[in-house]
Amino acid sequence: MIIDGLCADYSSSYCPCILAETGECVVCSQVNGSDFCDCKISGGFCVQQELIRNGGKAKPGRKTYECKVSTIIHFDDLVFLRVQVPHELEMEVKRPGGFVFVRRMEDETWFDTPISVMYEELNVGSIALSILLRGVKTSRFANIAEGDTLLVRGPYTSGLLGLRHIEKQQAGKSLVLAKGIGLLPSMAVIRYLQSRHNEVDVYLDEGGFPASISKFCLDLFDLHYKPINILDPAGQLREEVKETILRFAVSGGTLIHVGGSEYVIRKIAEYIESVGLGSIRLSACNNATMCCGEGICGACSETTAGKHVIHRCKEQVNPRKI
Numbered sequence: 001m002i003i004d005g006l007c008a009d010y011s012s013s014y015c016p017c018i019l020a021e022t023g024e025c026v027v028c029s030q031v032n033g034s035d036f037c038d039c040k041i042s043g044g045f046c047v048q049q050e051l052i053r054n055g056g057k058a059k060p061g062r063k064t065y066e067c068k069v070s071t072i073i074h075f076d077d078l079v080f081l082r083v084q085v086p087h088e089l090e091m092e093v094k095r096p097g098g099f100v101f102v103r104r105m106e107d108e109t110w111f112d113t114p115i116s117v118m119y120e121e122l123n124v125g126s127i128a129l130s131i132l133l134r135g136v137k138t139s140r141f142a143n144i145a146e147g148d149t150l151l152v153r154g155p156y157t158s159g160l161l162g163l164r165h166i167e168k169q170q171a172g173k174s175l176v177l178a179k180g181i182g183l184l185p186s187m188a189v190i191r192y193l194q195s196r197h198n199e200v201d202v203y204l205d206e207g208g209f210p211a212s213i214s215k216f217c218l219d220l221f222d223l224h225y226k227p228i229n230i231l232d233p234a235g236q237l238r239e240e241v242k243e244t245i246l247r248f249a250v251s252g253g254t255l256i257h258v259g260g261s262e263y264v265i266r267k268i269a270e271y272i273e274s275v276g277l278g279s280i281r282l283s284a285c286n287n288a289t290m291c292c293g294e295g296i297c298g299a300c301s302e303t304t305a306g307k308h309v310i311h312r313c314k315e316q317v318n319p320r321k322i
């Protein structure tokens, strides 16, 4: 695992955050106690300077908003919600990798659930969320209804890895390989790439994911896909996937997005490396367990080969190296 970019909050309105205040910043060596500045990778924004300007304190963190549910569709185990949100939240979270933590108003003391925000046009005063009822936290949304109030905390932006590649991709060719529930966070990527005039080929391996739900999601946004099986019974990449990747590269494709487990992402990344397609840019969904989203609780932490602990809610890691 290597770090492939700056902190997700670098230079945002939340920077410097509590990590800079406590000397644990993931970007700035000087606020962490070093005599030297080694932030040559960062551009035009000095975390230390901002911290001094702010009296040595972190900027105010994310807020929790009380938001009304304006539309709701229950479809099998999926709940599709449209939630009215303040303009400031909508503007920041409707981008690839954008997500929020939600819980129901009556569950004030319950746990937050991190949910990806759909990419769509701005200035409509609401965001769209898809919640699959799968566990202790998401099952609380089983009987949610229009007019109910949600507590929405955000915005957070590190729901994807390789974000800078997605944001750079314009009027090019992209390939999306999604497996199972990885389809849901990948839908924002597909729609974002399409909005930037990219030709996007979508391949979906439904795996154990209910076919009715993937059809519902794709129909909702009029997205087309080709079915594929990504892994064989031995857990290796199938030939049809390898051929699809090679055909894509030969035809001038430049970005592959993988919506799947860490294992699937690693298998595809290894294959791309092994056939010398280093120029293909890779992005993937961020499967880390998100809890605080602020680099503090440690739920999303991993240790790199260099024995450096990183927090995947903050630091973008290279999908080729997970």
Ligand code: FES
Pocket: 289, 290, 291, 292, 293, 294, 295, 296, 297, 298, 299, 300, 301, 311, 312, 313, 314
């Ligand atoms: S989610 Fe808490 S440290 Fe990343």
